[in-house]
Amino acid sequence: MEAARRLQIDLIVASEQPSTFEQARPEGLVTLDFGRIDWSVQRARRVAASYPFQATLGLDDDTVVLATAIENALGRGRNPLEAVVAARDKHLQRTRLAGGSVQVPRYGVHTIGEHVDAVAASLSYPCVVKPVRLSASRGVIRADNPTQLLEAIIRVGAILKSTDDAGECADATLEYLVEEFVPGYEVALEGLLVGGELHVLALFDKPDPLDGPFFEESIYVTPSRHPVSEQTALIECARQAAAALGLREGPIHAELRFNEQGAWLIELAARPIGGRCSAVLRFGDGTISLEEIVLRHALGMSLPSLERERNAAAVMMIPVPGAGVLEEFTGVDDAKRVPGVEDVVITAHRGETLVPWPEGSRYPGFIFARGQTPEEVEHAVREAHHGLRFVLRPASP
Amino acid sequence: MASDIRITAEPVDAQRCKFLVDRPVYQGVRRFADRGEAAGSPLAEALFALPGVQELIVSGNLITVVKESPEAWQVAGKAVGAAIRQALSADAPPIADRPPATGAARVSDDELYERVSDLFEQQVNPMVARHGGRVELIDVQESIVMLRMSGGCQGCGMASVTLRQGIEGMLNQYLPEVKGIVDITDHTSGTNPYFASAKK
Numbered sequence: 070m071e072a073a074r075r076l077q078i079d080l081i082v083a084s085e086q087p088s089t090f091e092q093a094r095p096e097g098l099v100t101l102d103f104g105r106i107d108w109s110v111q112r113a114r115r116v117a118a119s120y121p122f123q124a125t126l127g128l129d130d131d132t133v134v135l136a137t138a139i140e141n142a143l144g145r146g147r148n149p150l151e152a153v154v155a156a157r158d159k160h161l162q163r164t165r166l167a168g169g170s171v172q173v174p175r176y177g178v179h180t181i182g183e184h185v186d187a188v189a190a191s192l193s194y195p196c197v198v199k200p201v202r203l204s205a206s207r208g209v210i211r212a213d214n215p216t217q218l219l220e221a222i223i224r225v226g227a228i229l230k231s232t233d234d235a236g237e238c239a240d241a242t243l244e245y246l247v248e249e250f251v252p253g254y255e256v257a258l259e260g261l262l263v264g265g266e267l268h269v270l271a272l273f274d275k276p277d278p279l280d281g282p283f284f285e286e287s288i289y290v291t292p293s294r295h296p297v298s299e300q301t302a303l304i305e306c307a308r309q310a311a312a313a314l315g316l317r318e319g320p321i322h323a324e325l326r327f328n329e330q331g332a333w334l335i336e337l338a339a340r341p342i343g344g345r346c347s348a349v350l351r352f353g354d355g356t357i358s359l360e361e362i363v364l365r366h367a368l369g370m371s372l373p374s375l376e377r378e379r380n381a382a383a384v385m386m387i388p389v390p391g392a393g394v395l396e397e398f399t400g401v402d403d404a405k406r407v408p409g410v411e412d413v414v415i416t417a418h419r420g421e422t423l424v425p426w427p428e429g430s431r432y433p434g435f436i437f438a439r440g441q442t443p444e445e446v447e448h449a450v451r452e453a454h455h456g457l458r459f460v461l462r463p464a465s466p
Numbered sequence: 467m468a469s470d471i472r473i474t475a476e477p478v479d480a481q482r483c484k485f486l487v488d489r490p491v492y493q494g495v496r497r498f499a500d501r502g503e504a505a506g507s508p509l510a511e512a513l514f515a516l517p518g519v520q521e522l523i524v525s526g527n528l529i530t531v532v533k534e535s536p537e538a539w540q541v542a543g544k545a546v547g548a549a550i551r552q553a554l555s556a557d558a559p560p561i562a563d564r565p566p567a568t569g570a571a572r573v574s575d576d577e578l579y580e581r582v583s584d585l586f587e588q589q590v591n592p593m594v595a596r597h598g599g600r601v602e603l604i605d606v607q608e609s610i611v612m613l614r615m616s617g618g619c620q621g622c623g624m625a626s627v628t629l630r631q632g633i634e635g636m637l638n639q640y641l642p643e644v645k646g647i648v649d650i651t652d653h654t655s656g657t658n659p660y661f662a663s664a665k666k
Binding site (some may be wrong): 082089094097099354355358401410444 | 473477479504536589592597632633636639656657661
């Protein structure tokens with residue numbers, strides 16, 4: 070919203086829960102059902118008839134599908150809907166990419182309730198259980214043997230059945246992938262597709278190994294410190310994946326791995342990095358945000374420099390300190406005083422129940438740092454995190 | 467001692483940052499639209515002496531600083547913190563009371579306050595109350611509305627939508643003479659937000 074203000078763009082904000090101002094401000098607020106695409110497209114058509122708008126932007130996995138459907142229905146779609154749907158659905162994505170030039174893990178798709186004993190016995194280990202439609206690594210579990218696999222499937226089944234977010238399981242899907250675990254280091258790529266051409270906005274190293282058993286994110290650092298030849302291979306992997314999926318325009322966020330076999334695509338989403346984390350990115354002279362670039366591109370405005378600022382930057386998604394109700398947190402002031410730390414944001418509120426991965430998917434806060442080198446900013450976020458204290462009490466059963 | 471003064475910075479965006487001080491700074495609300503208005507208020511004078519500072523709003527123990535420079539708050543914030551500590555350590559009151567305004571301007575802000583207050587009580591608050599929220603009008607200075615959110619609005623993941631698409635939109639519609647809106651809420655202290663904040 071701040072980027073829109075800076076660009077003097079009027080917004081219509083669509084949300085799944087109605088704003089209490091919607092009736093008073095129908096030109097600025099609308100309620101859509103992210104799980105009911107057709108219904109929401111019709112609703113958007115009616116809104117467009119009364120309050121014409123120039124572009125529709127989705128900012129997370131669910132809304133990007135709906136936004137594309139709306140744009141296509143209004144005759145100005147820039148991505149095929151099936152391409153965006155494939156980017157949203159891990160099974161479809163694997164299907165589209167398997168057999169092509171993009172290296173992806175071998176996988177099988179299963180449904181909760183299905184007998185998988187024979188499958189478990191036939192797999193090679195380690196492997197990863199991954200719900201098809203959940204996001205933020207929720208429900209993603211590594212298994213090193215058949216017993217762990219069966220335990221993981223039971224756990225994932227419970228997560229899927231307890232999912233009360235209709236947007237996440239809109240088709241009541243209980244599907245999950247079992248795929249090979251890809252060893253190696255992981256990176257995240259932030260990019261913008263313009264006319265089918267990938268412009269890399271940032272390549273983030275993830276210095277903490279993501280080897281499981283769960284896959285909660287931790288630190289993102291840019292620029293990457295990996296060898297240029299490996300960065301080039303990773304970028305090429307993302308470019309080919311976006312092309313194979315059929316994406317041509319807009320932001321992408323890809324998770325990739327690299328090992329002695331080269332670059333692997335783990336996932337690619339047709340959206341920008343999550344809202345809070347995007348604050349780590351600045352462009353041009355340091356005053357241009359990722360949101361501004363995405364808005365400008367969506368509206369066909371001239372694009373400023375897509376070159377990231379010269380500084381190194383890091384964000385830490387603060388690990389969930391345990392299961393329980395957050396009573397208090399301390400150390401934020403001291404954390405902000407750590408040299409290089411730009412901001413410490415605790416997004417969890419006192420009284421909020423914190424749920425660790427794999428059942429959870431919400432970080433209690435974020436630490437941002439900026440400095441001369443990747444080493445410096447990585448050290449800054451680690452040191453700032455070291456001084457934070459979270460006091461939890463057991464959650465009521 | 468200046469070093470005993472605890473200050474928490476909460477950047478809103480690249481231009482605006484809230485500084486929460488561990489002690490009262492000014493009883494009431496005072497907005498400084500430019501350096502000229504700072505005369506007689508040591509804290510405001512010190513802050514306007516910093517490069518790029520454009521506007522200040524002081525309310526209780528909250529100081530909102532607006533700057534035009536692209537400098538990150540990580541850097542700019544340290545100078546702001548030092549200026550706040552120095553001003554609060556001196557004997558003189560850091561913020562002077564607002565001088566009597568010209569008749570026309572005073573009437574205008576006072577009238578606007580009444581109209582905004584009516585709008586809040588009759589329309590805005592009944593709406594946000596449905597989500598357990600409340601919006602309090604703190605002051606109107608030079609046609610800028612200062613407000614504080616509480617209840618379900620404080621720390622809510624949709625607070626900026628409520629502020630910009632809801633409240634600001636209604637002010638634009640019903641009271642176009644309002645020039646701007648400033649939220650002085652400490653959203654980090656919200657304990658019962660209606661919507662959780664973003665996951666990532």
